[in-house]
Amino acid sequence: MTESDLTSTPGEPSHDDAAFFASVVAEVEQEAARRTEEGDYPRALLRRLDETFRRWIPEGGRSTGIDDAIRSIEAASYIDAGVPVESNRRAGTAVKTAVRKATYFYHRHMAQQIAALGIQITRPLRLLATTTRQLEQRIVALEDRVDLNVASRDELLAMLPDPLLDPPSYELISRHLAGVAGRILVGEVQGSGLVRHLVDAGLDAYGVGPTTDPHATLELSPEHLDEHLQRLEDGVLGGAVLVGAPDRLALNEQVRMIDSTVRRCGNDARVVVIATDPGHWGTRVGPVAADLTGSRPLHPATWRHLLERAGVSDTSISAGDDGIANIIVGTVRR
Amino acid sequence: MTLQVHQLVPTITPRDAVGNHTFRLREILRSMGYSSDIFAMFRHGEVAGDTYLADQLPSDAHAVIYQFSIGSPLAERWARHPGRRLVNYHNITPVELVGRWDGLLDAEVRLGRQQMADYATRCHHAICDSEFNQSELDELGYVSTETIPVLFDVAASPPDKAITGSIKRSKRGLQVLFVGRIAPNKAHHDLVAAVKVVRDVYGNDAHLHIVGTDGPPGYRRLVDEIVQTAEMSQHVTFHGSVSQSALVAFYQATDVFLCLSDHEGFCVPVIEAMHHGLPVVAYDCTAVGGTVGDGGLLLADKHPMIVGAALARIAQDQGLADHLAAAGRRRSADFTLERTTERFKASLTRVLDHPPDQP
Numbered sequence: 001m002t003e004s005d006l007t008s009t010p011g012e013p014s015h016d017d018a019a020f021f022a023s024v025v026a027e028v029e030q031e032a033a034r035r036t037e038e039g040d041y042p043r044a045l046l047r048r049l050d051e052t053f054r055r056w057i058p059e060g061g062r063s064t065g066i067d068d069a070i071r072s073i074e075a076a077s078y079i080d081a082g083v084p085v086e087s088n089r090r091a092g093t094a095v096k097t098a099v100r101k102a103t104y105f106y107h108r109h110m111a112q113q114i115a116a117l118g119i120q121i122t123r124p125l126r127l128l129a130t131t132t133r134q135l136e137q138r139i140v141a142l143e144d145r146v147d148l149n150v151a152s153r154d155e156l157l158a159m160l161p162d163p164l165l166d167p168p169s170y171e172l173i174s175r176h177l178a179g180v181a182g183r184i185l186v187g188e189v190q191g192s193g194l195v196r197h198l199v200d201a202g203l204d205a206y207g208v209g210p211t212t213d214p215h216a217t218l219e220l221s222p223e224h225l226d227e228h229l230q231r232l233e234d235g236v237l238g239g240a241v242l243v244g245a246p247d248r249l250a251l252n253e254q255v256r257m258i259d260s261t262v263r264r265c266g267n268d269a270r271v272v273v274i275a276t277d278p279g280h281w282g283t284r285v286g287p288v289a290a291d292l293t294g295s296r297p298l299h300p301a302t303w304r305h306l307l308e309r310a311g312v313s314d315t316s317i318s319a320g321d322d323g324i325a326n327i328i329v330g331t332v333r334r
Numbered sequence: 335m336t337l338q339v340h341q342l343v344p345t346i347t348p349r350d351a352v353g354n355h356t357f358r359l360r361e362i363l364r365s366m367g368y369s370s371d372i373f374a375m376f377r378h379g380e381v382a383g384d385t386y387l388a389d390q391l392p393s394d395a396h397a398v399i400y401q402f403s404i405g406s407p408l409a410e411r412w413a414r415h416p417g418r419r420l421v422n423y424h425n426i427t428p429v430e431l432v433g434r435w436d437g438l439l440d441a442e443v444r445l446g447r448q449q450m451a452d453y454a455t456r457c458h459h460a461i462c463d464s465e466f467n468q469s470e471l472d473e474l475g476y477v478s479t480e481t482i483p484v485l486f487d488v489a490a491s492p493p494d495k496a497i498t499g500s501i502k503r504s505k506r507g508l509q510v511l512f513v514g515r516i517a518p519n520k521a522h523h524d525l526v527a528a529v530k531v532v533r534d535v536y537g538n539d540a541h542l543h544i545v546g547t548d549g550p551p552g553y554r555r556l557v558d559e560i561v562q563t564a565e566m567s568q569h570v571t572f573h574g575s576v577s578q579s580a581l582v583a584f585y586q587a588t589d590v591f592l593c594l595s596d597h598e599g600f601c602v603p604v605i606e607a608m609h610h611g612l613p614v615v616a617y618d619c620t621a622v623g624g625t626v627g628d629g630g631l632l633l634a635d636k637h638p639m640i641v642g643a644a645l646a647r648i649a650q651d652q653g654l655a656d657h658l659a660a661a662g663r664r665r666s667a668d669f670t671l672e673r674t675t676e677r678f679k680a681s682l683t684r685v686l687d688h689p690p691d692q693p
Binding site for chain 1: 563634
């Protein structure tokens, strides 16, 4: 259906607006997918916004919430002794005004005591808030020391390409995963090619990644891999393909990723790690990213060691068709 | 003897959705011949003379309607009342969406959700703003529920010409509007990202107008940071709370109403936008889909690329914009004050025509 087929006469009553608008939405989704495939997708920008959101979203009880809560308590404990005197009846207003005048000295005295109590309550809360803020500043300083610059690292990471895989590599991966019982996680995906290939091969695959393409036909969730893994129960996955993330993470994150991925896999689940060979890393991403991201893909033997240490057997290493990526596969045995 | 049917509400203020609804419902009850007043724990000064404190609620009232949108100790007073106990449920925002932004709201929301569950067997009948709200109470085991929209009269003042003129004079691209409190469940950060895509990917000099009061300060700071990070400071305007005539001007002078909320119990501004012929694009979640109905574009996914493509399509396709405007006007006619008033009268006639009994 073309765009002109879909446009309608202005103001014309439609008996099937819902169907018409649903077809427009389908076209809109196709347009978004087409723009994405053509490279219009502002990947770095959207990742930066996502990171900004994550950085500013408060954890429960962090100082932002405490400060606002204290301000609310202070406001609420400030009692106005001048009670309203409006009334439905004319005489009521006069009576209330007289009572207010007569009892004002009493109410003012009570209100002053309640306000003083409010101040006494909020004082230790302010002290607590200050301590929390100081702790937070120390943590941020510590993070800065171990992690060069979060914002610039995120921007650089967003621009790193996934390892290039050709159809023969896809075949190798789908053959290894064939026949697994359970869902197959692919993370973190930037494009949808591998997930699409696995689904076309009859596998129950889905992808997670912060910048997934908006393809309606595939199950792609815009999550970080580590957050997704935290949400899963142990032993629920039939297979897992780690791609992209192995290249982008720092050493401690890489080790944690392998351990938690294997934990989420059931017995006999198949695991695949696709990582750029460290020898080609610098030339592939350029010197700036190689120096500043703090990320460094591991040697294939190291990936194999980490997988085996986490409980993966029958491991093997293949070189990708481009000669740059390594594909390490294995089976979880418990 | 005139039967008493009163309303109980934690806080009554003159110009918010639940406050307006409560006053309109009181008029309906009075027009039906009941003696009806509003009892509240906290009363705004402007309405103190027209309402009563909660502890003055007569224990011999035939029925008490509790306006339920937040947790409050007042709910316990309603639950213990010997008359017929009705709930008018406006939904409670899930704690996951608001709790971390506001410590006090966190406690009130948790209490509200707990009270919702606890009072299922104490409630004789529940009237919900939307089918989404009704489904929540049905799941909790409320024995008698129905859906009747919130009572509201669409903003119908003459438009503020200064605002209309200002928007039209400065207009270079698509003018996108959202009306609602700046709160995390309304997802203003997603609005900014979507309009950024319209600007960067589609080359449209789009502008985002945000009307509404500030909610949790932490969330407002986050939205400001998102605006800065996206380099959108010149292309997003926060107008704050505005008068009725200003609101009408925004509905009439902008090009599209965009709602990407993660949680709404009804969403009155969607209907107001439709009434004024403003095309509506909305993320289909919670009650939003039910409110928009077939009067707007409902997106199953609010990825900025998809929302951006939808906005760009409306900007480029005047036929679609006109079709949306016409469909929206038809849809908004389902929510006129007259029609909703009749539904309330029919329902109340049915459910109040029973002696007080214990469920």
